Amino acid sequence: MAKGKIRSKLRSSLYTFSCTSTPNKAAEAEELQGSVYSRLVYCNEPHQLSYNSNSTSTTKYNIVTFIPIALFEQFNRVANVYFLIAAILSVTPYGPYDPFSAIAPLAFVVGLSMVKELIEDWQRFLQDWKVNMRPAQVYTGHGIFESRPWKKIMVGDIVKVEKDKFFPADLLLLSSNYDDGICYVETMNLDGETNLKVKRALEITMDLDEDNSFREFKATIKCEAPNPSLYTFEGELEYNKKTYSLDPIQILLRDSKLRNTSYVYGVVIFTGHDTKVMQNSTKSPSKRSRVEKQMDQIIYILFSLLVIISIMSSVGFAYLTKFDMPDWWYLHAPDDKNLYNPQKPYLSGLYHLITALILYGYLIPISLYVSIEIVKVLQASFINRDMHMYHEDTDTPALARTSNLNEELGQVDTILSDKTGTLTCNQMDFLKCSIAGISYGQRPSEVELAAVKKMSMDFDAEDHDFSSAVSGFEEEGNAETEGTSNNQDHGRQIKGFSFEDKRLTGACWWKLPKPEIHYIFFRILAVCHTAIPEENEEGDGYDYEAESPDEGAFLVAAKEFGFEFCKRTQGSIFVREADPSSEEPVEREFKILNILDFTSKRKRMSAIVRDEKGEIFLFCKGADAIIFDRLSEDGRTFEKATKKHLSDYGEAGLRTLVFAYKKLEEADYNEWNNEFQNAKNSDSSNKDEMLEDLSDKIEKELNLVGASAVEDKLQQGVPQCIDSLAQAGLKIWVLTGDKMETAINIGFSCSLLREEMQQICISIKDEQEHDAEQDIKSDISKQIMSGTQKMKQEEDPHAAYALIIDGKALNFALDDELKHQFLHLAVSCASVICCRVSPKQKALVVRLVKEGTGKTTLAIGDGANDVGMIQEADIGIGISGVEGMQAVMSSDFAIAQFRYLERLLVVHGHWFYKRIAQMICYFFYKNIAFGLTLFYYEICTAFSGNAVYDDWYMILYNVAATSLPVMTLGVLEQDVSAEVCLEFPALYQQGPKNLFFGWYRIIGWICNGVYTSFIIFFFNILTLYTEAYRVEGQTPDMSIMGATMFTCIVCAVNTQIALSLSHFTRIQHIFIWGSIVVWFLFLIIYGAAVPETSTGSYQIFLETLAPSPLFWITILLVVIACNLPYFMHISFQRSFSPMDHHIIQEIKYYRKDVTDRHMWRREKRKGRHEAKIGFSARVDAKIRHLKGRIQKRGAVMAGQEML
């Protein structure tokens, strides 16, 4: 406790520079009486007023509303409405068959969908329940805090939140363990910002910092009504008969987290759905995949077909009824219901239209939706259970939160990614440094590693004479790769420190040249920062709580170098320094005189310290350009070497900072310090400017020490993943809230940017900021135009452009006038990075891409700031495993790591797309094949609406006889194996190009269906015409015709699906051949039922069909004849215009990939989509470069020989 207090004082003093305003405005607040605050909170008296409870619910239904709402949703689908009407009408005399035949499939289908909804909603409920049951410490009176679930928290409750816990509701901060009532809050869940924010209690409540202090606490809060604005709050606190106004700075928002503070006390102001974060959450829009939208169009086509043939058949019926039926005495027309009334042919025709519309309903695959849904749920479970997408460290499997969009994963064109937490893990690793012009640190960055690996792989496939030229490079790469892998296995891994260089880590740096410079470098690392050390749990060292992860990395590095920062007091920093002269480290004290903070404008930070000898130093670290400008003439000794190292580091994707120092004379310092203190205490309005000028004045004439290179640790496998995705032809945009420099750095480390790339930067210059909007806009337009111009004039085919745009500029670029220009420029750039973008802008960019290009977009992010874009994009992916759940909750799929995206898209997406596309095509095929036979038969029955099949056959058709095989197709079909998908990312392009669900293919399948129906009907009619059916002379009747024809259909469509599969597991065999067997079994069983039930089908199979050779040879004929064109088509296609997956299937089939590894590797390399981003592109560029050099050298040598 005591320790905390000391530190807290110190911490707040650190902030005095930046936090200039003290929030005591009580006096002003009193004047604001009588305002219109709508919410009243009696602190510590939670039962006074009733507000929303703190339990939250994201479920769609509850017990009462489930049935009506879920039913309503089901009948939102056109097809289902049609089937509902058909079912209702089938009860009337107009129904062509037994009402049961119409109602049963519909009930089955709708029921199944509803069960699925129920299960999904149940899972949401469980998730809510988990949140609602989280424990929180709530004051119960008598100085006791009790653990209570979140949902029981009420407005007015006093809660105590401990370190690293989430706030259960929106709270008013009363006090914290720090004396000055501040606390640190991480709002990553709300806005995605990773830096901590300071919240500060009112002075008046600061002392309520013990459990006991609430015994007598009574206060009233009046404040605004619940609203979604995260950054505003208006209200007032009435305490001890005085009124104090409240600011957002006192408000702790639900779902943000307490950090670096042991505990806080707060009063609950908003609960549950009233909280700002919940107010912010929008209902996630329901998304539908492209394929499904297209499927709807096909359904409309089939509807039109249905209506057309129904009308045709009604007209035919009316005509025959009027002119011919009077002659058909055996029909005894008219009947009393006017169904067959020659006197009223129009009325009868109208009734018949209803009959026909129901009868031909078999054209519309009733089970399509439900089958697709079942298939998608199974597919989703493949995602959920894919072990390759399970993240061991966080124990997180991938999660498909909706199964609607599975196939959309196979059609993605543009990926829009968040940076922090998605590409990077927000952890910095100290990797390299340059001290006194010497570069240290041998471990390669991830980018280098990946590039080397790729390069060595590629050169294997390259021609040999060339590979010898670079073999040296390669070996180096291999050595490095091995080195690291060994290290990862055996060496101890220190978080934030991946540095490896015996020269420095062996604590013998003093033997190096210029040890004094090294000494200063390490001191700057250990002293120039604002962090706080905290003894770690094992007690053998310190963890550092730093404002930014960079600083933490520096401190860890300093510790490893023998400069352990161990204590911070009000004015001093204590560092345990390894001393060359003694074994034991020596603790040294540095008096902190001033700290000149880091701001994005200054881009540097300085600490002025006095060491034990009394000497005053200014230590400074900052961005290279800034520091190099401020060096003294003498201090530039290592400038050239350092600059080279900096560019090397930059290329390796590292974040660099330059270190410099300056020794100050006592007198000079005192003079400056006086001015500085005066300025700090002054009340003038330009105080900030004054302070800045003063800082500027002293941070001059510096001496260069060196530079550090920190790896903004990318998440595992991100560069490889980006590379593969780029090769799969996907475009990747990065949208980040970070500064432009950081974003560019990350761009480099992900290989989204590389050195040779031309960067088009669009931003608003600082001095422009106050210009008129119109001027800025025209300036940005100009920048866009010039970028476009530059690209047009480019002649080098390998040239790549990168667009980097700043949030402010983006604001204008997204304007209606400019957005098309902007989009045009952006899509022709190889990579696009948008920095400093707000969550809303992220969503707008996604919308622009989505609507502007008309292609499928995928947004991936991890924080609440990404929610907008995740919801806006065609597919939203959340990074799970991190604590925040906002992104995941609004996403369609959740994966633990960015790198799983590759497998999700290239393997699962590819398969899903093909499966669903093939499945839908087949569905239409099989229903057309069946439905049209009904129509043809209609013509033979004088359009009377009689079906040749038994009612039961028709029920079975969609439900049992044909649905399972097509579902196995949808679940299990694989054109190529997962490994091949990953090896040939270019295969992915079949999805975005929609090769498998284009109109050409759809119409092909429809034609196949029409052809099949034709063959089935006419071949049956012609074989079973009038003659004897068997040797005993009986002639075929309707039931024989129906059963034979139906058997033909079942066999033909199931054979068809067997032909269209390329991957047979035992399950497919069981379902396909099983369906045929089941049909025969059904015939036997149905035929064995009493004649009243089975009517015409009584004993039909055993007595009639099976003994007749005609039956069997008809089936054989029809099945072969039906499948002949398709078989011809696929034979022909494979022979003459094979698709890529055909060839690869063949290569795999003949094991050519094993026997001819050279070819296989060559094709793998060539098969990549020629990407301009990713390290393959980098390697390509390098190879081009090397080749060019070799050619040049060859030319020179040839020239010499000539001489």
Place this chain on the structure above:
Amino acid sequence: MNSDAPSSSSGAAGSADPATPRRNSKRPKYSKFTQQELPACKPILTPRWVISSFMLVSIIFIPIGLASLFASKDVVEIVDRYDTECVPPGSRNDKVKYIQSSTNNNCTRRLMVKKDMDHPIYVYYQLDNFYQNHRRYVKSRSDPQLKDEKDENEISDCKPEDDINGKPIVPCGLIAWSMFNDTYSFSRTNQSLKINKKGISWKSDREHKFGKKVFPKNFQNSTFIGGAKLNSSIPLSEQEDLIVWMRTAALPTFRKLYGKIEVDLKKGDFIDVLLENNYNTYSFNGKKKLVLSTTSWLGGKNNFIGIAYLTVGGLCFLLAMAFTIIYLVKPRRLGDPSYLSWNMNPGGRLTS
């Protein structure tokens, strides 16, 4: 597998090992199904497969086709259309009136046997343009009533031939009511040929669908008489003409079995048919034909199946030949990478 496969997502590949020490609660359990690694056969449509499938089809189909054609050729069929001939020339202007009014509709026909016909010779009547498959017609029957004498009141489907003066008609419905009632008797050189009318229906119908204790009641008692009358002392299960008639035909042109002639007929025999022309097909211009036919293992005379088999078989043979030639002339080595899209048009990659 190749060692240089992209390693980015092979992180957990080794986790198939059941002895993985770490136990994580949410770790997906390994199964070949969930990992989509079920063993599968992945057939490839190689040229050999294509050609041999086509060959196989033609090898199977052509013999079947020939066998069917021969079977059909062996069937001897005599068809005689008599609907016009059996109306006296004077009444041919108004055949309907003739058939409805006349009482003595006897008519004789002479048929010539053009080929030897071995017994049994099946006698059929063939009607044309008669929609036995009309929805109104097909549904107008009561199966329970036919089977069980207790169910004689189950006549709801039989309208309008359901009851007469409140008493149920057995068998009810339009089908039974409109039963065919022309009769034939045959003689060869004045020696009558016996027609066997037993066993002309399906066995299951006789034994299970038409009751042994169900007798015709109130049948054809209304003013508007449809077709045949039934002997009310014979149970329905023995009324085979009715049973045959009640199996509704699938198409508006149909044949139904009338009886069997159990003697051989020789080429050049003349058969005299004495027929009673009662049935009204004249109102809807339906033809009536008398058919005498033998059967083969495939049933009656029908060339279609043979022709279809030969056509498909022949087509497959041609396709097999065509594919063979194509493969010989312009072979594509299977798995030849030069056919990959990126090699086919090297300038433009897959998506350029």
